[in-house]
Amino acid sequence: MSLMKLTVAIPTYNRAELLRRTLLSLAAAEHPRGLEVCALVVDNNSTDETRRTVEECQQQLDLEIRYLFEPRQGKSRALNTAIETADGDLLGMIDDDEEVAPNWLTAIADVFGQRWTEVDFIGGRYVPQWELEPPRWIPKQYTGVVGFSNPGEEELPYGSSFKGMMPGGNAVVKLSVLREVGGYNESLGPVGKNLMGCEDDDMYHRLLDAGKRGLYCPQLNIYHRVPAYRLTKKYFRRWCYGWGASQSVIDRHRAEYTGPRVLGVPRYLYGDAARGALRMVGSLLRLDRDGAFAHELSLWVLAGFFRERKEGRVLRAEAVGR
Template identity: 30%
Template sequence: MFEKQKAIIYSVIIPTYNRSSSLLRLLTSLENISFPRNRWEIVVVDNNSTDDTRIKVKEYWKVNDINISYVYEKRLSFTVARRTGAEHARGDILVYIDDDVSVGKEWLKSIEEGFLNNNIGMVGGPIKPKYEEKPPKWVTEMNGIWLSLFDLGNHIQDVERIPGPNLSIKKKVLDELGGFPPDTIGVESEGKSEVIEKIYVGPGDWGLCQKVRSAGYRIIYHPKAIVYHHIPPIRLTREWWKSRFRGEGSCLVIYEQYEKKFGRIMIFLKIMYSLLEFLKSLIILSITKVLGIKKKEINIFWVIFSLSKAKAWLVMLFKPSLASELWEMGLSGVSSNQIKQSDRFIRFLR
């Protein structure tokens, strides 16, 4: 770990894995924000990267008059990386952003404005797309939330949720609530394969938002706290979207089984219900295609989503404790070898 010591209030936490070029683009955008440099820091959490991430951050650190820390976290888990960032942060406000975004000039200033009101626990803002190539029409017709896009207009307002790529929270609130729930285990291949290796195991930032509101804190959306999500070509492919919907479907099952601890009889009923959902979505899709009807909520991805839920419940039938095991792995992290040597039940969820 290396760092420059200065008094700060805001800690910009960036979990990263094998995206040194994207990370450098983000760091460069942070140089240009209109906010006093002695009031914020950057904490880069390298989640077991195998590329030149450490070298790039160190080079950046040497030539820029900015508060920056580099922390290596070998346990693969988004939740662990976020927690490690919080542990090394010196600010009262933890500003979480993803490594594949860049920020607007008024971004941090607007986050500060969002926290000026009473009883604010969390602040976020728009996440706008920057496609690396022109997206196909079917992508733009999908709900942008699947690409972590978010835009509620031009007014400051109370909201129920803020997406993780642009999420700020008071450190004392995060500590009070016990941190982020599990999110994902493993990492996304980002074009090196058509398959996404990571497993979605919990509600992550959405779950944290629920905890914040349940504790009586407000969540604020500020329209000028803008980040731009850089979307690579792999995320404009049907293979990526299928993988995403498969992951989200199995995640719902893992979360429900972790919460409810169903026995095998109830799990069997869940399998039957999920299969009916799958058949219903398949029939509706077939009818709409014949009739030439197009709707966002009716497409092959939702068919895959329903099927993935049925498959996940089938896995739980044979191993009901798997959900709790995955939840704990999400909280504690795993090594690269553990991911590669994961048992057949976990591989079946991918």
């Protein structure tokens, strides 16, 4: 395509100063010819200075910025509001604690400008910006808890052979495709301060199920702020519990598992729980506290799944992982 319009959706909740940095990074990025860019801030019922911050940026930055207020809390609701109201060809999605790399817009223009008929969605990397030195106990299989994702330097198609998925905070999708697949599942994703998630996981698989073609682009980078409070075991426990509950919601909606169930829960998960407990005990006996914590996290995932399946809800985030 010779001319494309990109709307960059930024759902936000009570992060006015971080949002300012996000908008500054978009304004400072290289704006390639042939790509019209608009930032769409969806204020998800904030009570801080979010609106004033956006108004100041509208006056100060060389960037088209639109502001929408979405009173119904929930990241998925905010994203669906963006999908409903955006215009143009592409919808980019970033979070309010991120900054885009200087070449972020150029990478988007290069892929869709040259391969419009071949690619429906793209995703890239998260580069962590640590507030503190990351602790050594962070398990490699749980780096997603702090928003660290680096599938490598090679451009690869998304699909069953790809190890990972399209990241929700660094993705660009054809707007018509998002509307075709029905937007985001509003039963998933964070609401206020809780740690439900998997809205991006669900969207990724629905895009693939609909036959849409995706591409991992190593040039598409965002810098993700990792605050100190996320580098605690308490936070990891809470996140894993919420992730497990979210997986239960996906299981109820998609029902891809066709094997035996006990009380509505796939039977194999009971075995996973027992094995996780035994491995945690084994690690403790070997004085391997880091290994024990990794196995403990797998139990928190299962606990979230079981609790959501039993009661159809999750514990409030502040009640988990104390």
